[in-house]
Amino acid sequence: MKTLIILVCSVLLFWIAIIITFAFLVRKNYHVCYFLAKKAYKKESYRKAKGLFEKALSISPTFVDAKFMLASSCFMLREYDLAKKYFEEVLKVKGKRDWASLYNIGYTLAAQKKYQEALTQYGSALAIKKNDPDILSAAGIANFELKNYELAKEQLDKADELAPNRSIVNFYQNRCVDELCPYKDTALRTKILQEYERLSLLANANLPDDFHLIFARCYAKAGRITEAIEFSKKAFKKSSSNPELYTLMGLLEIVTKNFTPAKDHLSTAIMLSPKDPEPYRLLHYVFANCGNHKDAEHAKQKYRELRGAL
Structure with a gap:
């Protein structure tokens, strides 16, 4: 019995020594x-x-x-x-030739929606590491957000060539085509939708949070209103505070001749984003179709004011 007690005490002392030593190392050893x-x-x-x-x-x-x-x-x-x-x-x-830090500074600025500043950092990084797919794709996404769609597509295409089949790159490539596509080009619009659908089914697709809204907008452009409404409802479940979503839902209600809910959606869009002219343009149409000419005229004037201020 005495031997067992000594053995247990020895084991306990051993582990206490290990813990104290480890704690000391953590406190003193930066490695x-x-x-x-x-x-x-x-x-x-x-x-x-x-x-x-x-x-x-x-x-x-x-x-x-x-x-x-x-x-x-x-x-x-x-x-x-x-x-x-x-x-x-x-x-x-x-x-200054540390491209990784330059890239990460740019990425951090982009996360804060400071896309122009981000592009300056990406440009410096690309001057050092010209064909890096990560930097090219990040620059392409920043250019997309700044509405430089042709340059964005060029950078994203190059990134995809260097590192193929990355879902986020393919997604923004498709968004560039979507923005540059003429409304009447139904064949290309169908291809765009097929690509969006393919990406949405990928289990590991790293798509932006608002991708349902993007899909809904594309379906609306293609005149496929049922699918546009379906995806706008999915987008609403994800985020009910996006003014672009309310503007789109207002447009879809106009197309289906539901003017009262259209007015409600567009009023919410204006409340969330008072300086956006688009909801006023659509409200003018709603009021005009409801015979409310005074409010229609006010909406038209407000649209022109905001449009001129852009």
């Missing part, structure tokens, strides 16, 4: 902190990873890899200002 932080990052425990990367940097402030991963953790936590700050600090240490 251990970095290892644990990367492990947490891979498990998508970004808050924990951020704390451990910060700990590694408190021990070794010049540990640039930890600073880069800290920036990445902040990005994943949507702390974009902090992420940008840390990526810029990494760039300062590594020098």
